[in-house]
Amino acid sequence: MELVEGYGWVTLVLVLHLVENIWMAMQVGAARRKYKVSYPTMYALESENPKANLFNCVQRAHQNVIEFMPTFVSTLLVGGLQYPRVAAAFGLVYIILRYAYFKGYSTGDPQKRFSFGGGLHFFMLFGLMGCTIGFSLHQFFPTAV
Numbered sequence: 001m002e003l004v005e006g007y008g009w010v011t012l013v014l015v016l017h018l019v020e021n022i023w024m025a026m027q028v029g030a031a032r033r034k035y036k037v038s039y040p041t042m043y044a045l046e047s048e049n050p051k052a053n054l055f056n057c058v059q060r061a062h063q064n065v066i067e068f069m070p071t072f073v074s075t076l077l078v079g080g081l082q083y084p085r086v087a088a089a090f091g092l093v094y095i096i097l098r099y100a101y102f103k104g105y106s107t108g109d110p111q112k113r114f115s116f117g118g119g120l121h122f123f124m125l126f127g128l129m130g131c132t133i134g135f136s137l138h139q140f141f142p143t144a145v
Contacts, residue, residue, distance in 0.1 A: 009088035010080030079131025
């Protein structure tokens with residue numbers, strides 16, 4: 001299989017997303033130490049830890065990224081086969097908006113996850129889904145798309 005010209009941008013965005021995910025995991029680890037939440041506890045209980053909400057917000061922000069990772073990665077890689085630069089652009093903006101989402105959520109106020117564009121990452125996923133649909137249509141109707 002020969003990849004389309006520009007697909008390298010798609011792989012670069014994928015690597016950036018993986019680096020961002022590792023960074024977020026490290027932030028959760030730092031929050032575990034800071035707020036004294038030991039493994040295997042996934043979420044702290046406020047009845048046992050007065051800083052539970054602060055830890056839980058960091059943990060939940062990262063967990064949300066992990067939950068959407070399969071959708072992001074699959075639509076980025078498949079959509080990029082037909083529209084590599086467009087998919088890479090949607091992917092890069094997605095990464096930036098995910099960072100904003102994480103930073104806002106990590107403040108301890110869940111509503112701040114929507115600050116600075118956090119939450120708008122869903123629109124980037126819709127764009128990537130459009131690229132993926134375009135690729136699929138092109139496979140079935142090569143002259144129509």
